[in-house]
Amino acid sequence: MEICEKIKALSSQYRDYTARNLASLIQCKSLSLGEEQVQQELMRQMQKAGFDEVRMDLLGNVIGRIGYGKRILAFDAHMDTVDLGNLDDWDFDPLGGSIIDDWVCGRGSVDQKGGAAAFVTAGRILKELAFDRDLTIYFVGSVIEEDCDGLCWKYLIEEENIRPDLVVVTEPTNLNIYRGHRGRMEMQVHFYGLSCHGSAPERGKNAIYMASEVALEIQKLNERLSYDPFLGKGSITISEFVSQSPSLCAVADYARIHLDRRLTWGETKESAVEEINQLIKDMKARVEVLEYVQKSFTGFIYGMEKYYPTWQIPENHEAIQKGAEVFNCLFEQNPFIDKWTFSTNGVTINGMYGIPVIGFGPGNEVLAHAPNEKVHIDHLEKAAAFYAALAYHM
Numbered sequence: 001m002e003i004c005e006k007i008k009a010l011s012s013q014y015r016d017y018t019a020r021n022l023a024s025l026i027q028c029k030s031l032s033l034g035e036e037q038v039q040q041e042l043m044r045q046m047q048k049a050g051f052d053e054v055r056m057d058l059l060g061n062v063i064g065r066i067g068y069g070k071r072i073l074a075f076d077a078h079m080d081t082v083d084l085g086n087l088d089d090w091d092f093d094p095l096g097g098s099i100i101d102d103w104v105c106g107r108g109s110v111d112q113k114g115g116a117a118a119f120v121t122a123g124r125i126l127k128e129l130a131f132d133r134d135l136t137i138y139f140v141g142s143v144i145e146e147d148c149d150g151l152c153w154k155y156l157i158e159e160e161n162i163r164p165d166l167v168v169v170t171e172p173t174n175l176n177i178y179r180g181h182r183g184r185m186e187m188q189v190h191f192y193g194l195s196c197h198g199s200a201p202e203r204g205k206n207a208i209y210m211a212s213e214v215a216l217e218i219q220k221l222n223e224r225l226s227y228d229p230f231l232g233k234g235s236i237t238i239s240e241f242v243s244q245s246p247s248l249c250a251v252a253d254y255a256r257i258h259l260d261r262r263l264t265w266g267e268t269k270e271s272a273v274e275e276i277n278q279l280i281k282d283m284k285a286r287v288e289v290l291e292y293v294q295k296s297f298t299g300f301i302y303g304m305e306k307y308y309p310t311w312q313i314p315e316n317h318e319a320i321q322k323g324a325e326v327f328n329c330l331f332e333q334n335p336f337i338d339k340w341t342f343s344t345n346g347v348t349i350n351g352m353y354g355i356p357v358i359g360f361g362p363g364n365e366v367l368a369h370a371p372n373e374k375v376h377i378d379h380l381e382k383a384a385a386f387y388a389a390l391a392y393h394m
């Protein structure tokens with residue numbers, strides 16, 4: 001397809017532009033709930049690239065738009081990053097945005113400001129080619145993903161009423177096409193015992209013993225959780241154990257365990273809660289699915305339950321086929337189709353709202369959250385071409 005050749009030529013021509021834009025994004029430190037500076041920089045880049053509209057919503061998501069057609073294609077890149085970790089482990093300044101031997105270096109280069117830099121270039125290419133199909137394209141720099149994946153898209157769908165026909169999650173895929181990942185949820189189990197003097201424990205009921213019995217059952221539960229050939233096995237582990245007692249010379253009357261539950265295909269919030277309810281059915285105890293509620297950098301308070309549903313798109317789904325077609329057109333080979341190990345905004349976009357999602361992004365996910373995070377400029381160039389070409393194939 002002739003358009004693929006034109007797009008490839010432009011993304012190659014804008015290689016350094018993309019790399020420099022990414023470097024500028026990296027220089028804005030942007031932990032979750034502190035994304036203001038990077039969002040201002042992203043808006044500036046979109047405006048310079050000639051987007052039709054650039055705005056920020058109340059939660060702090062930046063929404064760039066090109067076109068005003070009936071069908072909607074959206075690209076998502078979360079702009080928050082995790083913290084830097086031990087600075088001694090880095091060979092370069094994690095916030096320097098240095099470009100060394102065709103690599104753009106720093107925190108967020110892979111996870112996942114590289115996706116944003118690539119889609120800004122894609123927008124510039126589309127404007128330069130005078131893209132005029134019947135399509136609205138949203139380029140979203142989203143917030144708070146590292147703290148609560150999917151929350152930003154819950155906001156965009158429910159409050160901004162943005163309902164795309166397809167969303168491309170630009171988290172790192174090593175330029176493969178990804179079509180799902182396991183879900184997860186956070187639960188706590190509260191145990192209520194009965195306190196009495198520690199010198200006569202038989203008069204009371206020790207909540208620590210209650211919780212410990214269940215803890216050992218949870219260890220066994222982990223072994224028998226479901227397995228899916230594509231997504232792998234569900235898992236559960238206890239990440240915290242807390243107890244209370246009126247005195248260190250008393251029987252503990254309260255205990256609590258925190259559960260990190262990873263959900264494979266077919267496992268849901270209801271099934272995961274029911275498994276725990278079975279383990280505590282003869283006890284004075286209860287399960288709680290936790291809530292995330294925080295104030296974004298704009299001062300807006302928003303939240304959701306800490307339930308991040310499993311999602312996957314079948315390999316023969318139109319969206320995956322479309323992605324593969326674009327990949328073929330540009331790079332003259334078949335893409336590798338796989339899944340993420342970690343979780344993404346796909347948990348709400350597809351897991352909750354059923355909107356088709358495909359993953360395609362620059363960078364290798366093994367460098368996400370790690371020291372010496374860096375992305376090769378070839379990846380940025382190819383991702384930019386892919387995003388622009390996808391708009392033409394919609």
Ligand SMILES: [Zn+2]
Nearest residue numbers: 078111112171
């Ligand atoms: Zn990420």
